[in-house]
Every structure is written in C-alpha cells, then in structure tokens.
Amino acid sequence: DNVVHLDWENAPADHAILTVKWTLNQISYHAKRPKAGLIxxxxxxxxxxxxxxxxxxxxxxxxxxxxxxxxxxxxxxxxxxxxxxxxxxxxxxxxxxxxxxxxxxxxxxxxxxxxxxxxxxxxxxxxxxxxxxxxxxxxxxxxxxxxxxxxxxxxxxxxxxxxxxxxxxxxxxxxxxxxxxxxxxxxxxxxxxxxxxxxxxxxxxxxxxxxxxxxxxxxxxxxxxxxxxxxxxxxxxxxxxxLPQQHAYRKGRGTATAITELFTKLKQPGQTLLLLDLSKxxxxxxxxxxxxxxxxxxxxxxxxxxxxxxxxxxxxxxxxxxxxxxxxxxxxxxxxxxxxxxxLFNLVEAEREQKCRGKIPKWVNYSAIMYADDKAIIVDNPEHIQTIIEVNQQTASDYGMRQNNEKTAKLTLDMDTTEIRTVKWMGILLDNKLNMNPEVDARIRKAKAAATTFADTVKTIPPSMLAARVRITGACAVILPHLLYLWREIPFTPQQRSTMTDVATQLLAKVLGNTSGVSARTILQHVENITKGLTPRMKQMAEIPWELQKDTYADLSIAQTSDFHKQGQSVTVKKSGLSVYPPKNSVLLFSE
Incomplete structure (x- = not known):
C-alpha cells in the first residue's frame, strides 16, 4: 500500500524536464557534427x-x-x-x-x-x-x-x-x-x-x-x-x-626490389649497414x-x-x-x-637525398636504399658513419623533419664472429653473418603462433557457420605469409627453405586435420606450387584446391592419417594401409 506508482504521461513537470534534457542533448550532438560548419x-x-x-x-x-x-x-x-x-x-x-x-x-x-x-x-x-x-x-x-x-x-x-x-x-x-x-x-x-x-x-x-x-x-x-x-x-x-634507389609507391617497385638491392650491395665483410629513422x-x-x-x-x-x-x-x-x-x-x-x-613525399625525399650527396665529401663511399621514410645506408668505411648521420640529420631539419638518432641501428658484417647481432629492416631480421638463421627462427615462431590463434578461433565458430573452403583459405592466408614473405628475394639456403616448407605443411595439416575434402597431397602440392622460385601473393597463398580430384594418386584425407613413415620414395600410412607417392624431390612431414 505504501508503494508509489509514477505516471510519466500525467506528470507534466517530470515530462517537461525530460523534454528539455532530450532537446539539450540533441543540440549538443548536432553542434559537433561536420555539417554545422561545412556550408x-x-x-x-x-x-x-x-x-x-x-x-x-x-x-x-x-x-x-x-x-x-x-x-x-x-x-x-x-x-x-x-x-x-x-x-x-x-x-x-x-x-x-x-x-x-x-x-x-x-x-x-x-x-x-x-x-x-x-x-x-x-x-x-x-x-x-x-x-x-x-x-x-x-x-x-x-x-x-x-x-x-x-x-x-x-x-x-x-x-x-x-x-x-x-x-x-x-x-x-x-x-x-x-x-x-x-x-x-x-x-x-x-x-x-x-x-x-x-x-x-x-x-x-x-x-x-x-x-x-x-x-x-x-x-x-x-x-x-x-x-x-x-x-x-x-x-x-x-x-x-x-632516384633509382627509391622503391616505395612506384610502379614496378616495392619491398621486393628494395630487399634485392640490399642483398646485392651488402655482401663484403667489414661493410656497415646503417638504418636511419625519421620521427613522424x-x-x-x-x-x-x-x-x-x-x-x-x-x-x-x-x-x-x-x-x-x-x-x-x-x-x-x-x-x-x-x-x-x-x-x-x-x-x-x-x-x-x-x-x-x-x-609528394617521395619527391621531398629525393631532393633531400640529393642535398645529402652534395654535402657529404666525395671520397666517402656509400650506397643508400630508400623505402618511403626508411633509409638503409651501406658504408664501406666505419669512420664515415658519423659524418653521414650528421648530414642526414641536418637535411631532415631543413625540410621540417626530425631524425631520431636513438633509433639509429648499425650492423657490421663479420663472417667469422661467434656473437650474432641483428637489426630489423622492412620487417626482416638481418644478422651480422647474413646466414638468415634468426629470420628463419622468427618466421617459424610467428607462423606457429598464428596457427595456434587460428585453431582457437575456429573452435569458437560452430561448424555449420564455417564452410570447408573458408576454413582452408583462412588457414593459408593466416599462416603462410609469415613463412613465405619475400621468399624469392631473400637468399635463404636450400636447407632453410626446406625447413620452412616443412613447417608450413605441418601447420596446415594440424590446423586442417578435421576438415573434410582436404588431403595430405593437396596441402603438400599447394605449398610446393607457391614456392617454386617466386614470391607468392596473398591471393596465391589462399587458393589451395579445397577438394582433391580423383586421379592416379590415392585420395587420402588428413582426418584418416595418424602416422607417416618415410620409406624410400613412399610414405606408408599405418591406419589405412595405403601408400601415397609424393612428387619428385618433395618432402612430407606431418605432426600430430
């Protein structure tokens, strides 16, 4: 009996307060919309x-x-x-x-x-x-x-x-x-x-x-x-x-040409790689x-x-x-x-680099490789490094930019050293021996982390809402770029390439292990096709055939495989008793 029932429609004072509040909110909202000052x-x-x-x-x-x-x-x-x-x-x-x-x-x-x-x-x-x-x-x-x-x-x-x-x-x-x-x-x-x-x-x-x-x-x-x-x-x-050494935002050029030029010029012991950074x-x-x-x-x-x-x-x-x-x-x-x-930015950087060339003494021998605001300089004599840094800093100031010397990185090539040092440029770990082992290890770690995250993602989506084709192309698009980025341009050894293709095959097999219509040979064939000497595009990585056609090979889905043993040129599958003969010079390596 002591409960008070409020009737908003019949309470004029309360209704008026709400009306005024709503009106003020609308005025405040529209005052900050772009159309208020455009016309x-x-x-x-x-x-x-x-x-x-x-x-x-x-x-x-x-x-x-x-x-x-x-x-x-x-x-x-x-x-x-x-x-x-x-x-x-x-x-x-x-x-x-x-x-x-x-x-x-x-x-x-x-x-x-x-x-x-x-x-x-x-x-x-x-x-x-x-x-x-x-x-x-x-x-x-x-x-x-x-x-x-x-x-x-x-x-x-x-x-x-x-x-x-x-x-x-x-x-x-x-x-x-x-x-x-x-x-x-x-x-x-x-x-x-x-x-x-x-x-x-x-x-x-x-x-x-x-x-x-x-x-x-x-x-x-x-x-x-x-x-x-x-x-x-x-x-x-x-x-x-x-300038010829500018690779960003130009037709026929890009990260691939920049990396190719870097590895072409950086190969003599004693050379120093200098990476300059511009802030904003x-x-x-x-x-x-x-x-x-x-x-x-x-x-x-x-x-x-x-x-x-x-x-x-x-x-x-x-x-x-x-x-x-x-x-x-x-x-x-x-x-x-x-x-x-x-x-416009490329134009500014080209003129700035020409001014640097004019201010640095002619006897200082160096090569510059430019990608947008990232500049890699290869110096033959380490004694000239400070001069190059100071000139670049001065020219950057002339154009309103600031060179962040705290982020300047140096790497001197030494093939006989036992202490491995690395710097990162264009997303690639370069080491002072140029053996690319740190980069391979980093790629494998990233690919495994991506595969784990992708597997966790798939578990949160009901199978009825995720078609096999989408799951397959998604796995390829998430995992393969970590391993195959600039595959052709970076001078990996055959053993390193074999290791990364094996990891790619293993991770795809593990992630797609319960996907119907996917076979062991399909994954292996896809990885081999996109690593035949070319740097694959994202579209190529995701175009794995999602259903194996009937041919002379045994159609064996990954879901049916559990244990692979290499025997000469064949791989025996214990559970089914069948043998799959892989293409010549290929590697089959799966893990549970």
Whole structure:
C-alpha cells in the first residue's frame, strides 16, 4: 500500500524536464557534427555552389537506393573472430595510468596532439600561386574521369562529403565532369572537399595511449576521383626527379626490389649497414620546402595550383566516437591517406637525398636504399658513419623533419664472429653473418603462433557457420605469409627453405586435420606450387584446391592419417594401409 506508482504521461513537470534534457542533448550532438560548419566557407564561389548542388543531388539519389541487409559473410566472420582472439579488435584509448579515456577527453587529447604537430608553422607556409599560360591545363576528359573512378577503392571509409565509396560507380560521370571542368577553369577546389577527416589507428596494440596512435586522413569520395586525375597528370614530372634507389609507391617497385638491392650491395665483410629513422616524417614536412620541390619539377601551373589549393585554408576535423573535435588549420605535414601524399613525399625525399650527396665529401663511399621514410645506408668505411648521420640529420631539419638518432641501428658484417647481432629492416631480421638463421627462427615462431590463434578461433565458430573452403583459405592466408614473405628475394639456403616448407605443411595439416575434402597431397602440392622460385601473393597463398580430384594418386584425407613413415620414395600410412607417392624431390612431414 505504501508503494508509489509514477505516471510519466500525467506528470507534466517530470515530462517537461525530460523534454528539455532530450532537446539539450540533441543540440549538443548536432553542434559537433561536420555539417554545422561545412556550408559557410567560400559559399559564394562558383565551385562551392556547384559542389553543394551536386552533393545534395547525390545524397538524394543514394537515399532512394534500397538498403540491402547482408548477413555477415563467412570470410568476414572468420577474420573478425581471428582479430578478437589475437587482441586486435577496435581501438581503446587510455591515459598513462591505464584508465580508459572518456570520448570527450580522448577527442581533446587527439586534437591537441595533432594541432601541435600540424599547425605550428607561420602564415607564410605556402608560396604564392603560379600564373597559368594561355591554353595551359585542359580539363580532364571523360576517359580520364572513368579511369579515376575505376581506381577508387570501393571499400574505403566515408569522408566528410558523406558519399560512401561503394556508390562511386553510381555517380553520373557527366556530373563529375561538369564539376571538374569548373574546378579546372577557376583553379579552385571547394573547401568542403579539401577539409580533412582524420581518425586515429593504433600503431601496435589496440588498447593504447593517444601518443601511440597514427592519424589517417579519410578524403571525400569525390576528392579521391579529382586527386586521381591530378595524380595521372603530375606523375611523369615527379618520376623524372626520383632516384633509382627509391622503391616505395612506384610502379614496378616495392619491398621486393628494395630487399634485392640490399642483398646485392651488402655482401663484403667489414661493410656497415646503417638504418636511419625519421620521427613522424609525413606529419612534419615543411609546406614551403614541399612546394619549392614541386615547383622545380616543371609541373604545369594549373596542376601545381590545384595541388597547392589543397593545403591552403584546409581544416582538420578529428573524429572519435562518432563526433568531431574543434577543427584547426593544417599548416605543415603531408596528409596520410590522400591519393597524392605518397608521390609528394617521395619527391621531398629525393631532393633531400640529393642535398645529402652534395654535402657529404666525395671520397666517402656509400650506397643508400630508400623505402618511403626508411633509409638503409651501406658504408664501406666505419669512420664515415658519423659524418653521414650528421648530414642526414641536418637535411631532415631543413625540410621540417626530425631524425631520431636513438633509433639509429648499425650492423657490421663479420663472417667469422661467434656473437650474432641483428637489426630489423622492412620487417626482416638481418644478422651480422647474413646466414638468415634468426629470420628463419622468427618466421617459424610467428607462423606457429598464428596457427595456434587460428585453431582457437575456429573452435569458437560452430561448424555449420564455417564452410570447408573458408576454413582452408583462412588457414593459408593466416599462416603462410609469415613463412613465405619475400621468399624469392631473400637468399635463404636450400636447407632453410626446406625447413620452412616443412613447417608450413605441418601447420596446415594440424590446423586442417578435421576438415573434410582436404588431403595430405593437396596441402603438400599447394605449398610446393607457391614456392617454386617466386614470391607468392596473398591471393596465391589462399587458393589451395579445397577438394582433391580423383586421379592416379590415392585420395587420402588428413582426418584418416595418424602416422607417416618415410620409406624410400613412399610414405606408408599405418591406419589405412595405403601408400601415397609424393612428387619428385618433395618432402612430407606431418605432426600430430
């Protein structure tokens, strides 16, 4: 009888309080959304008006597209569960004491960190525009726009324009062409397309502090198309200024060519390998130095001004927990995630290396191998190391970057030593004898850890939700890259290669031991096929035949095998009494 029953609908005072609270929450929420300040900047410019009109039309078009609810595909389900088991799910920000940061405090710390890094230059950080000559800089053709649309990643995150990249094929080409023609005519890009949406990603652990995150720029979808067109125009001018020893972000080059050059030049006892490290190189490049280098390429004024326009009055909007921090202006640094960023950084590094060559005495003999901001220098005389370090540090400072000498690593080749020392470059452990044994051991440890995590992952998924094909391709994609990375380029001995292929076969056999349709010979054949002198791609690693066809070989599933004994050219299986004859020069080695 003493229980009080509350009737919210008939309590005007309480109902009014809840209404006011809900209204204030809505105002606070919308005040931090990006659309609050997007339509007010340069609203009278023709390019801005054209873009806002196109944006509204595209949003209306995409709103009419029926929403399809897709159940999680098995590949994605397996991968998400593997990341959870591996502790790589999401990003949680914490303070120095290990306590979780609330979203508002996390946004504040992220904004402060990036503002200190990106907004410390003065107002004259970018040179003036270049005057265009008559008839210079024609707008992109329909073919060029179609090529740019085709090159756009459909799985990329959505930028500030709110247009999902998965709908890029449904954007009318004629509408994009009209906008680009207007941008080329006025040499001006709408600020709403230039502004940067930035999200943090972890460097290593998914639970980390703000300082251990890496900012990634998420450009607008339409801006990606425009920048792809610009990139096609400026690439020949930039490539002409790059150096032969630069391997990153270039057609026909990559980690494989960089490692090949390293092992070609590093082979004489007494040589010293010097690894230099730049701290936050992309984020600290000076804009004045960047555009001075860009101007020296002889780039047409139209393209130069369009690149320059993306760094003028560009606002940075940091997103965390679906809301944005207070924006600030970008005054230094190259935008990671932008289509043009890698080419621009390569250009800066090429000019910096040429300045290093000019300042280092000619009698100092050394070779440099460059991959983005990673530089490996091979020195014949150890007495010249300090000179090289000091010159590189000075030139980095001239471009606004900082060389972290605490992370500088040295390795001197000594084939007769008994003390093994190692350094890591491009993810590879290099030792002072170049016998690659530490790298082989590290690969085997990583592969075994990956196999264990994958086995634990599969146990958490009901068998009815995981097809045999998905399980097989997942196991190959998780385990094999640890063992087969740069398989051809690294000079492993035949014994080392045999050891790693044996381990690959063993781990796959163990992980796939209860999978129907998988045979011992299938796994062995797959591992052998992808290690025939070529560095396999991820797609090749995951293309294991998931069902053995009937042929002259006995079809024996791994689930039926328990004990293998090598006898000449055959392997006897005790449980079934059958013999499987492996291909010539192959190795069969399974473990329970």
């Amino acid at each position: 007010t900047r340069d609203a009278d410019k023709p390019t801005t008006k054209a873009w806002l009109k196109l944006r509204n039309e595209l949003k209306e078009r995409f709103r009419k597209i029926p929403v399809k609810i897709h159940l999680p595909i098995q590949n994605q389900l397996l991968w998400d569960q593997y990341r959870r088991c591996n502790g790589q799910e999401g990003l949680t920000l914490m303070d120095d004491e290990g306590n979780d940061l609330n979203p508002e405090e996390a946004r504040r710390q992220l904004a402060k960190m990036l503002q200190d890094r990106w907004s410390h230059a003065d107002g004259k950080h970018i040179p003036k525009r270049t005057e265009s000559q008559f008839g210079e800089g024609f707008p992109p053709t329909t073919r060029e726009i179609l090529k740019a649309i085709k090159a756009t990643n459909r799985k990329a995150a959505t930028g500030l324009d709110g247009i999902p990249a998965k709908y890029v094929d449904q954007i009318p080409v004629e509408d994009i062409q009209q906008l680009t023609e207007l941008i080329w005519r006025h040499t001006s890009i709408p600020r709403q397309l230039v502004d940067m949406k930035v999200k943090p990603i972890p460097k290593k652990d998914s639970r980390t502090t703000v300082q251990n995150t890496r900012p990634i720029t998420i450009p607008s979808t339409v801006m990606k198309i425009i920048n792809q067109v610009i990139l096609e125009s400026i690439t020949p001018y930039i490539e002409d200024k790059l 190189a992309f984020d600290t490049v000076n804009h004045a130095a960047l555009f001075a280098a860009l101007k020296k390429t002889g780039l047409p004024a139209k393209e130069y001004n369009l690149v320059r326009d993306q760094y003028v009055d560009c606002e940075v909007r940091i997103q965390w927990a679906k809301r944005f921090a207070q924006p600030f202006l970008l005054r230094n640094g190259i935008r990671q995630g932008c289509t043009l960023s890698t080419s």
